[in-house]
Structures are given as structure tokens and as C-alpha cells.
Amino acid sequence: MDQTGIISTVVISLIILVILIIGVRSMIRRATTGCCGAGDEIKPIYPEDRDLSHYPYCYRLRVEGISCQNCVNRIQNAFHKQNGLYARVNRHKKEAVVYAKQEQTQDVLEKVVTSLGYQVTGFTAVDK
DSSP states (O other): OHHHHHHHHHHHHHHHHHHHHHHHHHHHHHHHHHTTTTTSSOOOOOOSOOOGGOOOEEEEEEEOOSHHHHHHHHHHHHTTTTTTTEEEEEEEEEEEEEEEESSOOOOHHHHHHHHTEEEEEEEEEEEO
């Protein structure tokens, strides 16, 4: 093998090594901080009234982009900050079930989710 071939092999090996290092660092960061790279864990907040019998209306939203517990907490917290709403988000089903004390419009509930950067792909009013 001539000197040009050796140099080419070394350069290609270094490029592959850098790509591997970046990939491993990214994987470790996601495993320790969640996919959102939030750094700190997002703590859940809850409404004062968690008694579901006080929430006569129920809605199911299909949400794309939920991939970690930080995503779940971010969406639930946004609903819980709204007066009269209580939510449970399931990242495996990619859905949010929202309980409301008063009837809500689809637009209002979708805006809570889309304002966070997630996409609502389905909406259903559910009989409790």
C-alpha cells in the first residue's frame, strides 16, 4: 500500500470515529435527559381538583411527537394550568385524555397542544 492509500485510510477512519463519538454522546444525553434535551426533568404540576367525577366532559386527542416523560409532563402541565382542565397523557398510545368541567371546543384544546410544538392528528369527544 502506498502512502496516499494509508493517508486516505487514516482520514476515513478518523471521520468514522468522530461520527461514532457524536452518536454515542447523543444517545447518552437522550438516555439521561429525555429526548427533548431539556437538561432538567420537567416536574409535573396538578390541578387542585383531581376528582374525575367533577369533570363531566372528556376528550381524546391523538398527539404526534410525544417520545419521553418530559413530553408527557409538558403537555399535562399545559392543560393543568388552564382553569377547569385535567389531563392524562400516554406516550405509548400517543394520546392525551382531557377532562373538563365545562364543555370545550376542539380548537381550544388543540391550541394547548400545538402551542408546545406537538401536532394533533385526531380529536374525539368521549362519553364518560
